[in-house]
Amino acid sequence: MKTLADLYRRPLPHNPECEMALLGGCLLDKAAFPLASEIVLGPDEFYDERHHAIWQAMRAVHLTTGDTEGPAVAGELRQRGVELNGYLEVIVNSAVSAAGTQRFAQIVHDCWLKRQVLEQADGTAWVAAYALDLMRI
Numbered sequence: 001m002k003t004l005a006d007l008y009r010r011p012l013p014h015n016p017e018c019e020m021a022l023l024g025g026c027l028l029d030k031a032a033f034p035l036a037s038e039i040v041l042g043p044d045e046f047y048d049e050r051h052h053a054i055w056q057a058m059r060a061v062h063l064t065t066g067d068t069e070g071p072a073v074a075g076e077l078r079q080r081g082v083e084l085n086g087y088l089e090v091i092v093n094s095a096v097s098a099a100g101t102q103r104f105a106q107i108v109h110d111c112w113l114k115r116q117v118l119e120q121a122d123g124t125a126w127v128a129a130y131a132l133d134l135m136r137i
Helices: 004-008 016-028 032-037 049-065 070-079 087-094 101-136
Strands: none
Touching (some): 016 049, 016 101, 032 049, 049 070, 049 087, 070 087
């Protein structure tokens, strides 16, 4: 079965740089996570599955310890059996600061909303194209 990206012949809306900057900012400064998590409500808002896993681990660590720094999140990822082959270090090393984390969170959230709209539109288009045929069966 084709994905939405296949049907539209282009990637669905996402911004990998903002996803990385958001995660990096939260890994650098634990105070950034609570603010960002008011905007990005869940890990499904990340397009990249690695980012999804990191956000899940970060949220779990934050809920239990209040921390979101790299070593704690890396430990949670290991406990979950998630192997990112050094990718977490890439994110931390590419992060400049936690400044702008809320803006990055808003961009990630907006891209997710656009993907949701496209999924709904795709479902509506399918119903419009095939509903009459199904009603005749």
